[in-house]
Amino acid sequence: xxxxxxxxxxxxxxxxxxxxxxxxxxxxxxxxxxxxxxxxxxxxxxxxxxxxxxxxxxxxxxxxxxxxxxxxxxxxxxxxxxxxxxxxxxxxxxxxxxxxxxxxxxxxxxxxxxxxxxxxxxxxxxxxxxxxxxxxxxxxxxxxxxxxxxxxxxxxxxxxxxxxxxxxxxxxxxxxxxxxxxxxxxxxxxxxxxxxxxxxxxxxxxxxxxxxxx
Amino acid sequence: xxxxxxxxxxxxxxxxxxxxxxxxxxxxxxxxxxxxxxxxxxxxxxxxxxxxxxxxxxxxxxxxxxxxxxxxxxxxxxxxxxxxxxxxxxxxxxxxxxxxxxxxxxxxxxxxxxxxxxxxxxxxxxxxxxxxxxxxxxxxxxxxxxxxxxxxxxxxxxxxxxxxxxxxxxxxxxxxxxxxxxxxxxxxxxxxxxxxxxxxxxxxxxxxxxxxxx
Numbered sequence: 043x044x045x046x047x048x049x050x051x052x053x054x055x056x057x058x059x060x061x062x063x064x065x066x067x068x069x070x071x072x073x074x075x076x077x078x079x080x081x082x083x084x085x086x087x088x089x090x091x092x093x094x095x096x097x098x099x100x101x102x103x104x105x106x107x108x109x110x111x112x113x114x115x116x117x118x119x120x121x122x123x124x125x126x127x128x129x130x131x132x133x134x135x136x137x138x139x140x141x142x143x144x145x146x147x148x149x150x151x152x153x154x155x156x157x158x159x160x161x162x163x164x165x166x167x168x169x170x171x172x173x174x175x176x177x178x179x180x181x182x183x184x185x186x187x188x189x190x191x192x193x194x195x196x197x198x199x200x201x202x203x204x205x206x207x208x209x210x211x212x213x214x215x216x217x218x219x220x221x222x223x224x225x226x227x228x229x230x231x232x233x234x235x236x237x238x239x240x241x242x243x244x245x246x247x248x249x250x251x252x253x254x255x256x
Numbered sequence: 257x258x259x260x261x262x263x264x265x266x267x268x269x270x271x272x273x274x275x276x277x278x279x280x281x282x283x284x285x286x287x288x289x290x291x292x293x294x295x296x297x298x299x300x301x302x303x304x305x306x307x308x309x310x311x312x313x314x315x316x317x318x319x320x321x322x323x324x325x326x327x328x329x330x331x332x333x334x335x336x337x338x339x340x341x342x343x344x345x346x347x348x349x350x351x352x353x354x355x356x357x358x359x360x361x362x363x364x365x366x367x368x369x370x371x372x373x374x375x376x377x378x379x380x381x382x383x384x385x386x387x388x389x390x391x392x393x394x395x396x397x398x399x400x401x402x403x404x405x406x407x408x409x410x411x412x413x414x415x416x417x418x419x420x421x422x423x424x425x426x427x428x429x430x431x432x433x434x435x436x437x438x439x440x441x442x443x444x445x446x447x448x449x450x451x452x453x454x455x456x457x458x459x460x461x462x463x464x465x466x467x468x469x470x
Contacts, residue, residue: 092401093356104345108359111351118344130332131318137325142307144355145322149363158390163379176372187306 043068046087046098049252052148052213053109054097058252059209060113062243064120068099072254110144113206125206136200139188139207143214147181151217171221178214178223182231185211190230197237204238212238216249257282260301260312263466266362266427267323268311272466273423274327276457278334282313286468324358327420339420350414353402353421357428361395365431385435392428392437396445399425404444411451418452426452430463 045061045068047054061068073087073096091098091107099106101119106112117125126133149155151174159165159173189195199207215235218225225232238244249255259275259282261268275282287301287310305312305321313320315333320326331339340347363369365388373379373387403409413421429449432439439446452458463469 093360093398095360101345104348106348106352108352108355110355110359111348114351115344115348118347130329131315131320133332134318134320134325134329137328138320138322141322141325141358145324145359145363146307146309149359150369155364158387163377163383163387165377165379169377173372173377184307 044071044100045069046071046073046090046096046100047252047254048073048096049249049255051096052152052217053095055213055216055247055249056109056209057097057099057112058247059212059244060116060125062247063123063125063204063209064116066116066120070253072252074254110140110206110210113209117206123203125209127200127205132194132200135194136205136207139185139199140210142181142184142188143207143210146184147177147214148217150177174221175223178218178221181214182218182223182225182228186228186231189234195230195234197234199234204241204244208234208238208244211235212244258285258314259283260285260287260304260310260314261466261468262287262310263463263469265310266366266431267309269427269430269461269463270323270423271311271313271326272461273426273458274330274339276461277337277339277418277423278330280330280334284467286466288468324354324420324424327423331420337417339423341414341419346408346414349408350419350421353399353413354424356395356398356402357421357424360398361391361428362424362431364391388435389437392432392435395428396432396437396439396442400442400445403448409444409448412448418455418458422448422452422458425449426458 043066045057047058047070049072087098088094090100090105093107095107097109097112099112106115113125126136156170156174159170165173189199194200196202198204199211211231212235215225215231245251257280259271261272261284301312302308304314304319307321309321311323311326313326320329327339340350370384370388373384379387403413408414410416412418413425425445426449429439429445459465
């Protein structure tokens with residue numbers, strides 16, 4: 043497999059964790075999302091992904107985009123260890139937690155959105171940071187409410203093994219720290235985060251450990 | 257099953273289509289997202305969904321949130337007709353298309369985001385509408401590039417039967433029309449939309465056909 047990736051992209055971070063958990067070592071290609079040349083708009087990446095976003099995972103001739111679709115694919119072709127629990131109701135719980143991050147939080151705070159707020163909307167940096175923290179707060183408040191006190195929550199989001207929800211949660215906590223969000227109101231979330239980061243699969247996937255990190 | 261829903265919510269619209277395709281007729285509860293009383297913040301809905309968003313689907317004691325997690329659940333417990341194709345690679349393609357809408361387009365344009373742009377950010381209506389059309393344009397441009405010319409595309413997003421990607425696409429086209437977005441640049445998308453709307457399952461799920469429509 044070949045992964046097109048950027049160290050700071052949290053969608054890429056999810057896929058790196060997933061590959062590590064499955065024990066897959068892909069070939070790596072790095073796409074710099076900030077550098078002036080606009081490498082993400084290169085012809086090669088556009089051919090693979092018209093959306094010009096990372097991550098992109100190539101598995102032979104198969105080109106995969108969208109981190110959650112990639113993770114479900116990895117789970118289907120390499121079932122062990124599973125990213126999802128055994129019953130439909132449990133699977134729905136884990137997918138819903140993952141989607142709180144992937145649909146309701148992260149899309150509002152990614153780079154292209156922050157750029158649009160700056161230009162053309164002319165939103166000042168202070169208000170862009172407030173925007174960022176507002177959506178982190180809303181998302182993590184929900185996440186905390188969903189995991190705290192639910193007997194299905196264990197050391198990880200669902201029981202005592204990491205899965206799809208943990209994979210989505212961890213990169214978001216890195217982002218929240220980078221933007222100096224207050225994480226004290228989310229003790230269950232932060233306990234899960236610490237349990238994840240104690241695992242080599244999560245630790246090795248973090249931005250600072252990537253070859254293209256600055 | 258019992259569906260908590262709002263006629264104009266496009267995430268609810270997805271679940272209505274999914275239930276219709278599976279031939280399930282849920283009991284209905286309507287939550288008005290705009291009315292002054294703030295019915296979506298009622299104690300009952302908060303208990304079911306700390307995120308205070310619709311849709312929420314109850315299946316006996318099981319409470320399901322997040323439209324995509326609900327649709328995957330429905331597909332697991334009622335496999336026919338399937339929302340996803342047979343092979344992992346095809347399933348990844350359909351999920352990626354669904355996620356272009358559900359992660360990259362819709363979250364930027366939903367009600368709570370438009371409200372935040374208005375207040376506290378103070379973005380004028382004209383610029384909020386430009387924001388809306390910008391993200392519709394980016395999302396549908398990607399979607400069109402992914403479906404046009406791909407031999408896997410048929411009358412619907414994947415082959416000749418509707419599935420998860422179509423379920424996500426159709427409500428977004430309703431939204432785009434409501435905000436008077438130009439849809440001429442997306443002929444493949446609009447062909448798929450028309451094929452979907454010819455099916456009773458899609459037609460009956462549209463906002464204007466709901467009992468709470470205004």
